[in-house]
Amino acid sequence: xxxxxxxxxxxxxxxxxxxxxxxxxxxxxxxxxxxxxxxxxxxxxxxxxxxxxxxxxxxxxxxxxxxxxxxxxxxxxxxxxxxxxxxxxxxxxxxxxxxxxxxxxxxxxxxxxxxxxxxxxxxxxxxxxxxxxxxxxxxxxxxxxxxxxxxxxxxxxxxxxxxxxxxxxxxxxxxxxxxxxxxxxxxxxxxxxxxxxxxxxxxxxxxxxxxxxxxxxxxxxxxxxxxxxxxxxxxxxxxxxxxxxxxxxxxxxxxxxxxxxxxxxxxxxxx
Ligand SMILES: C[S@@+](CC[C@H](N)C(=O)[O-])C[C@H]1O[C@@H](n2cnc3c(N)ncnc32)[C@H](O)[C@@H]1O
Numbered sequence: 001x002x003x004x005x006x007x008x009x010x011x012x013x014x015x016x017x018x019x020x021x022x023x024x025x026x027x028x029x030x031x032x033x034x035x036x037x038x039x040x041x042x043x044x045x046x047x048x049x050x051x052x053x054x055x056x057x058x059x060x061x062x063x064x065x066x067x068x069x070x071x072x073x074x075x076x077x078x079x080x081x082x083x084x085x086x087x088x089x090x091x092x093x094x095x096x097x098x099x100x101x102x103x104x105x106x107x108x109x110x111x112x113x114x115x116x117x118x119x120x121x122x123x124x125x126x127x128x129x130x131x132x133x134x135x136x137x138x139x140x141x142x143x144x145x146x147x148x149x150x151x152x153x154x155x156x157x158x159x160x161x162x163x164x165x166x167x168x169x170x171x172x173x174x175x176x177x178x179x180x181x182x183x184x185x186x187x188x189x190x191x192x193x194x195x196x197x198x199x200x201x202x203x204x205x206x207x208x209x210x211x212x213x214x215x216x217x218x219x220x221x222x223x224x225x226x227x228x229x230x231x232x233x234x235x236x237x238x239x240x241x242x243x244x245x246x247x248x249x250x251x252x253x254x255x256x257x258x259x260x261x262x263x264x265x266x267x268x269x270x271x
Contacts, residue, residue, distance in 0.1 A: 014223030025221035053115025057083030126192035194268030
């Protein structure tokens, strides 16, 4: 049976340990979706915005650059500290996306960049985003496209399936790629109280410094995928590393590796 409490604790302790590693591995990638995300949420000068699961604060910072009034919320104190260090003029607050520490109807826009796939209760978080918006307010979120398109995930998952055990015991959470399905995004947004859902795909490219970077980043700078890798037997892990290196080779350009990593951007309006 799914242990939602255990899964949340697993995610929480994972994120607590990796603010720097996450920035180094994913900062250049997850920031690629920010401008379309802010557009989908209607962020303009003066808009009151909440950045949910704000991590190092990339989206909050971009919203502030647009002249919006923004607050970031994340359940990891270490991520909040990192976001605050990077953005001393923006307010960041520790809090859970599934139970936001903010009142009803306070915001014109809510955004969650690559956060929803980490939540134990994503539908609860969608309902919370809706609660804190005012009528007419807009919510947007991003997730990775499915692993056949988001090549970095395709490579790691295929390598584990070929050389390791994809079913090692880990705290079980909701399906990682649930919201990679546009119809599921629309259905979930409507169920949470939003109207007029829109879903688009964003082309993105992950530029990695070497053919070993994908393995290293997945092992040291993620939570669920890192858990899967670290639970493999040492001999299997070495084969997985080699398979990931081989697969990365075909995406080599000059001295770097360029992996297609498209994102799904879903948005809706609170009636
Ligand atoms: C993949 S990072 C995304 C960070 C950032 N939004 C970005 O654009 O790169 C996921 C973030 O979600 C946060 N998170 C995970 N579960 C959460 C929850 N239940 N409530 C609040 N934040 C959560 C993690 O601490 C982490 O900072």
